[in-house]
Every structure is written in C-alpha cells, then in structure tokens.
Amino acid sequence: MxxxxxxxxxxxGLTAKSESLIPLSxxxxxxxxxxxxxxxxxxxxxxxxxxxxxxxxxxxxxxxxxxxxxxxxxxxxxxxxxxxxxxxxxxxxxxxxxxxxxxxxxxxxxxxxxxxxxxxxxxxxxxxxxxxxxxxxxxxxxxxxxxxxxxxxxxxxxxxxxxxxxxxxxxxxxxxxxxxxxxxxxxxxxxxxxxxxxxxxxxxxxxxxxxxxxxxxxxxxxxxxxxxxxxxxxxxxxxxxxxxxxxxxxxxxxxxxxxxxxxxxxxxxxxxxxxxxxxxxxxxxxxxxxxxxxxxxxxxxxxxxxxLGEPDPFRLKYRNQIRETINTIIAGTLNSKMAAEHIRVRATDFPVEDQAPFIEAVETELLALHDGNFARYRVSPKEFKHWRDNW
Incomplete structure (x- = not known):
C-alpha cells in the first residue's frame, strides 16, 4: 500500500492453508x-x-x-x-x-x-x-x-x-x-x-x-x-x-x-x-x-x-578507477578513438609501471561489455544503448 x-x-497470507515447505522447529x-x-x-x-x-x-x-x-x-x-x-x-x-x-x-x-x-x-x-x-x-x-x-x-x-x-x-x-x-x-x-x-x-x-x-x-x-x-x-x-x-x-x-x-x-x-x-x-x-x-x-x-577464478590483484587494486573510467566513456558516448585517448590520459595519473596494465584492463573490460553486464558501471540501459550505437 x-x-x-x-x-x-x-x-x-496468515492462514495455515498448506503444509509448510520449510522444515519448522x-x-x-x-x-x-x-x-x-x-x-x-x-x-x-x-x-x-x-x-x-x-x-x-x-x-x-x-x-x-x-x-x-x-x-x-x-x-x-x-x-x-x-x-x-x-x-x-x-x-x-x-x-x-x-x-x-x-x-x-x-x-x-x-x-x-x-x-x-x-x-x-x-x-x-x-x-x-x-x-x-x-x-x-x-x-x-x-x-x-x-x-x-x-x-x-x-x-x-x-x-x-x-x-x-x-x-x-x-x-x-x-x-x-x-x-x-x-x-x-x-x-x-x-x-x-x-x-x-x-x-x-x-x-x-x-x-x-x-x-x-x-x-x-x-x-x-x-x-x-x-x-x-x-x-x-x-x-x-x-x-x-x-x-x-x-x-x-x-x-x-x-x-x-x-x-x-x-x-x-x-x-x-x-x-x-x-x-x-x-x-x-x-x-x-x-x-x-x-x-x-x-x-x-x-x-x-x-x-x-x-x-570463478581467482580475482586479478591489479583489477582489485584499481577497481574504482577502472569503473569510473568506463562510466565516463559510456556516459560521454565516446567512440573507440576518443575512448582510447581518454584511457591513455587517465593512465598518467598512476605510477609508470601501472600505466600499461591499466590501459589493458580498461580496454579489455570495454570489449567485454554486453547487455547483461553493464549495470556494474552505474549507467542506464538508455545510456548504454546510445554509447554502443556510437561505438
């Protein structure tokens, strides 16, 4: 109500209309x-x-x-x-x-x-x-x-x-x-x-x-x-x-x-x-x-x-940054060329030894996106469809 x-x-719903499906004490x-x-x-x-x-x-x-x-x-x-x-x-x-x-x-x-x-x-x-x-x-x-x-x-x-x-x-x-x-x-x-x-x-x-x-x-x-x-x-x-x-x-x-x-x-x-x-x-x-x-x-x-395999320690370490980067790409409807540049610039925020792995991790996640897994990046179905159409 x-x-x-x-x-x-x-x-x-309060009537004992049938035997309980749950074993009761x-x-x-x-x-x-x-x-x-x-x-x-x-x-x-x-x-x-x-x-x-x-x-x-x-x-x-x-x-x-x-x-x-x-x-x-x-x-x-x-x-x-x-x-x-x-x-x-x-x-x-x-x-x-x-x-x-x-x-x-x-x-x-x-x-x-x-x-x-x-x-x-x-x-x-x-x-x-x-x-x-x-x-x-x-x-x-x-x-x-x-x-x-x-x-x-x-x-x-x-x-x-x-x-x-x-x-x-x-x-x-x-x-x-x-x-x-x-x-x-x-x-x-x-x-x-x-x-x-x-x-x-x-x-x-x-x-x-x-x-x-x-x-x-x-x-x-x-x-x-x-x-x-x-x-x-x-x-x-x-x-x-x-x-x-x-x-x-x-x-x-x-x-x-x-x-x-x-x-x-x-x-x-x-x-x-x-x-x-x-x-x-x-x-x-x-x-x-x-x-x-x-x-x-x-x-x-x-x-x-x-x-499930063992989680990738690198992706665990940068999970928030990876999510934020992908959210920005989808919400901003960036095409593949624009996205690559955005990822490259974002990677410069991290230690040199982590920059290449970060770029690879984000690009791998992007290529694996589909209708069944985009929700974790906090975007709506409409935003995802618009981005994918433009990608």
Whole structure:
C-alpha cells in the first residue's frame, strides 16, 4: 500500500492453508499456529521497547553457536579480499535474484524472466502495473549502491536511510518520505500489532537498533538481528520489510559471504514469521525461515563461486578507477578513438609501471561489455544503448 502508511501483510497470507515447505522447529510450529488464529482471538499489542533494550550484543544471541557455524560453513567466505569483492563478481545474478525474490515477497507478479528482461534490457511487461516495474528497478538501484560502496556502508543512518530512499523512490505519495524517518502513525494490515507512533521515540530506537547491530561481531547474527528489529520498529512510512531484507545483506557483502537472496522462500511463511515478531516478540518462526532461506541462497551461489577464478590483484587494486573510467566513456558516448585517448590520459595519473596494465584492463573490460553486464558501471540501459550505437 504505497503511500498509505500501512506496511502490507495480506490477511489471507496468515492462514495455515498448506503444509509448510520449510522444515519448522517445534517453537516455529507453535508460533505459526498462534499467528494464523483469527484476528478476534489474538490480543492487540503495541511496541515493546524491552525487546530491543534487553538485547546485549555479543552476550545475547538469537542464533546458537551451532547455527552460526553451520551458516558460516555453507556461506563460504571468499578469503581475505576487499569488501564487496564476491558480490561484485556475481552482481548480475544477484541483481536479478534479490530484486525478484524481495519484490515477490511483497506480492509483485513479475516472473523471474520478466525481471531479468527489465533489469538487463529495460523492457517492462505491458500487462503489469508500472508500480511493479518501479519496485523491481528500485531494488536494482539499492543493491548496486550497496555493492559499489561496500567499503562505506554499514549499520548506520546514512546507509539504511539511503537504501530506503532508493527502494521507496516514486512509490510513496509524500515526495519527502523516502529516506525520512516516520512522523505519522501506521498500522499493520492483518495483524493486531500497532507500531510505535511518537517520532522522537522512533528516531531514538532506530539509532539504538543500528548501534547494537554495529556492535555484533558475527555477520549472521547481525543479519538476522536487523531482519527482526527494523520491521518491528517500522521506522519508515512504508517499505520497511524491503529495507530489512537488503540491509540483512550488508554483513555478507562486506565479509564476502554468499548473499541472502530469499530464494524459494514462501511468502506466507515469511509473513507469518514477521507477525510472530510483531505480536509475540518470538523469533522462532522467522529464524526457521532465515536459516532455510540462507541455505537455499548459498547453494545457488556455490555453483557460481566454483566457476570463478581467482580475482586479478591489479583489477582489485584499481577497481574504482577502472569503473569510473568506463562510466565516463559510456556516459560521454565516446567512440573507440576518443575512448582510447581518454584511457591513455587517465593512465598518467598512476605510477609508470601501472600505466600499461591499466590501459589493458580498461580496454579489455570495454570489449567485454554486453547487455547483461553493464549495470556494474552505474549507467542506464538508455545510456548504454546510445554509447554502443556510437561505438
């Protein structure tokens, strides 16, 4: 419900209409049973500040040591490499997977192939609403932002508010709402939970959540902690769950673990897990979803990881300069002759021994550009087509 102030949770999604596709713990089953009861039988509740205040980073933990070790083993951190290295290597796949799955969990009806065409070619499905296309493209922008600024992002106001601004772009009725903390009351459709309504307290607890997340040492505990507490606070007018799903990937991008793209996660069980947090402050069902979802996502990227060679140390060293040079060439619609001159001049900024390798690296990247990989250079499909036509 963009612009309504309601974070949508479809009531029909709360019915236990089928057996869970996810193996649930006993406590997860109990949560599911309670949150699928008729609304009239569930006790109305408000925001409980004790839920966040009582959590002590690195002393308390939502994930057990065994669960953390399991996730670390299947996540396969990619060694001692700069933050964001692995995410950049699989960026084209990640853009499609995470944009599609996160949008799907909000009721978006684009198929995976529709999403791929939209992201890679800018081709919308005329049978679907403009809102659905906007939602997916907003995910693409936010994911690119996180990956390309991997060394700068973190659990801080700048990162999370800007991720919200990108995800909410052109979706909220108030043009100032994207990136702004909530100043209006909201409700949760299909739940008896009423979020906090006082702006000063929303701001206070938003900062407290980010501060505690930053203190957590384990990347998996960090990820799950954010998935729990950002939606529970509802710090923005709308789009809160989307922000939490992308923010949950911050520690994985920075530590070069496999990302969490919510592959195959059923929307009804995910929704029920969130309602368990809202109404019961019980993380059991959502943790079942998180554990299973990460395992599915990691399995998807394990195949991709096996096909990747060792990264070129030179390209790692100059990755930002290479990206900026190519962005300038495409955005400026430089033809091959003009581009060669621009690369040669740019190379003079570096030590003599690095100039020739830099020119070779940029020219190799340029010759390898195609419709499926230009997004990493922060150019639009229109800019890329115009450049290619002129090249």
């Amino acid at each position: 963009a612009g309504s102030g309601l974070e949508p949770l479809k009531e029909e 006993e406590s997860g089953e109990q949560v599911r049973e309670r949150v699928t009861a008729p609304l009239q039988k569930r006790k109305p509740v408000g925001y409980r500040r004790e839920f966040i205040e009582s959590y002590r980073p690195n002393i308390d933990s939502y994930l057990t040591l065994k669960e953390k070790m399991k996730l670390a083993a299947i996540g396969q951190a990619a060694g001692d490499q700069p933050a964001g290295t692995y995410a950049r290597q699989i960026l084209n796949r990640l853009l499609i997977d995470l944009s599609w799955n996160s949008s799907r969990l909000e009721g978006n009806t684009y198929s995976l192939l529709d999403t791929e065409r939209l992201i890679e070619q800018g081709e919308t499905d005329e049978t679907k609403s403009a809102l659905e296309a906007q939602m997916i493209l907003n995910h693409k922008d936010a994911i690119e932002f996180m990956v390309e600024t991997a060394t700068e992002i973190g659990f801080n106001s700048f990162t999370v508010r800007n991720v919200h601004a990108m995800l909410a772009n052109n979706l909220l009725s108030d043009p100032e709402a994207p990136g702004r903390l909530r100043i209006i009351p909201v409700g949760i459709t299909g739940s008896v939970f009423t979020p906090l309504a006082i702006p000063q307290l929303i701001s206070e607890f938003f900062e407290l959540i980010l501060a505690k997340a930053s203190e957590i040492n384990n990347p998996f505990e960090q990820s799950f902690f954010i998935m729990v507490h950002l939606p529970y606070l509802q710090p923005f007018d709308d789009v809160n769950k989307r922000v939490s799903r992308l923010s949950a990937n911050i520690p994985f991008i920075k530590s070069n673990f496999s990302p969490l793209s919510f592959t195959d996660v059923p929307d009804d069980i995910y929704t029920q897990g969130m309602v368990g947090v809202y109404e019961l402050n019980d993380i059991s069902l959502l943790k079942d979803v998180f554990m299973w979802g990460y395992e599915r996502s990691a399995a998807r990227y394990a195949v991709v990881r096996q096909s």
